[in-house]
Amino acid sequence: MTMIPENQLTNLFENLVTQFVKENLESIMRAEIKHFMEDPENEHNSRNGYYKRTLHTKYGYISDLEVPRDRQGSFQTHVFEPYQRRDGWLEEAVIQMYKSGMGTRDVARFIESMFGSHYSPTTVSNITATVLEDIQNWQERPLQKRYSVIYLDGLYVKLKRSTVSGEVIYFAMGIDEEGRRQILGFYIGGQESSNGWRDVLKDLYNRGVHEVLLGVFDGLPGLDEAFKEAYPQADVQHCIVHKVRSTFPKIRVQDKTDFINDLKTIYNALDDVCALAAFDTFKDKWVKRYPKEVKSWEDQLSTLLTFYQYPEEIKDAIYTSNPIERMNKEIRKRLKPMNSLTNMDAAEKIVYLDVIAYNERFESRVIRGFADPKVKQDLSEKFAKRYPDSDNNTDN
Known part of the structure; x- marks a missing residue:
């Protein structure tokens, strides 16, 4: 019995697949031109044979694809664009590799070694630049009028301008009335400040976010005031976890466990009355020492x-602002292999691709507790009380 070498078997299989794809594409185009010629507007037109061209597909390279044509040269297949030489899969692969943290040079080398297609770093950059228009549209998209919760948090990244320096990415996340979370916007540049957040909040308001119940963020000086300027009817919740973290290093080693456990009695109390009583006990115990x-x-x-x-x-x-911090952690992990971002466009492209993936992942998930009918009723009543003239209010 004659055995076919594995490499020959692989090549044979690949050729069969490529031929199958070629025949089906040609069949589709024959059907297209047949339908095209049946249009009354083409009664004085006629078919004019075929021309051959090449096309890269994810199933292989087709070198002699037969494309039908007409006498007037007005027929255009929908299988590909007139000057397209690839079916889009490789460009999508480039974007996904770039998103994963590979630099443009790394992507170019990988594409050439794996697929034999020469992509210069500039070409890779140009391909990923198609994302920039999507970013602008996304950043300007209208938002819902109501969000039960708005989270605000900043993430520092190394960004190269004339020199490399740490700059903040401002993130805003919202939980809507149905309990679904999404990133509402991100804004890159400068050092984190209350004025920076003021601009973020103005943008959210201008894009339609007019009614908010609660803002959750850390205790950055001036941020409470900036938030209240945009949403005077909303409450403010400072992140407990941030506060504990900032306090922890200031406590002596021998006191840390007791001190933190006493803090827990405050924010794990049955209600606010018990929490205030727990704080009084905590204060009496620790005020002289700290x-x-x-x-x-x-x-x-x-x-x-x-x-x-x-x-x-x-x-x-x-x-706590943990929901948005977890998202920031994912983005930080993506950026880590890149050391620093070459420019603002590079930063926006990578962050945007991660944010879109995050929103798609959570668009249909409801955060635990928000689907509870009693919770929805409570939040609905809060909205109605704070925004009595809103057209979002419904009779209960």
Whole structure:
């Protein structure tokens, strides 16, 4: 029995697949021109044989694809564009590799080694540049009028201008009335500041976000005021996790466990009354040893305990900005192999592709607790009370 070498068998299979694809594409185009010629507008036109051309497909390279033509030269197949030499899969692969953190030179080398197609770093950059128009459209898209929760958080990245320096990416995430989360916008550049956030919030408002119940973010100076300027009827919740993290390094090693456990009695209390009582106990115990740290918690207590005004079922989603921080962590992981971003366009392209993937992943998921009928009723009543003239209000 004669055995066919594995490499020959592979080549034979690939040739069969390519031939199959070629025959089917030609069959589609024959049907297209037949339909085209049946149009009354083409009664004085006629077919004019075929011309041959090449086409790269994900199934292989077709060197002699027969494309039908007409006498007047007005027929155009929908199988590919007039000057297209690839069916789009390789360009999509380039974008996905770029998204994963590969630089333009790395992508170019990989494409050439794997597929034999020469892509210069400039070509790779040009392909990914097609994303820029999508970014602008996405950044200007209208948003919903109501969001139960808006999260704000910043992520620092190394960005190259004349020199490499850390700059912030401002992220805004919203939870809508149905409990679904999505990134509403991202904004790159400069150092994080309340004025930067003020611009972000103005943009959200101008794009349609007019009614918000709760803003969740850290205690950046001036951010509360900026948020309240945009949404005066909304509550503010400072992230408990951020506050604990900022306090932890200031506590002596021998006190850390007891100190943190005592803090937990405040934000894990049954209700706000019990939480305030727990804080009084905490204060009496620690104020002499850590007066600045205790005062810092006391000064922020009202905004650290806002979550007690909302249903217990959604506490885990609103007492911390962890939902948006987890997304930032994913993006940071993507950017890590790149060391620094070559320019603003590169930063926007990578972040946009990650944000789109994130939104698609969570577009149909409801955050735990928000689907509960009692929670939905409570939030609906809060909206109606704070925005009585809203056309979003419904009779309950």
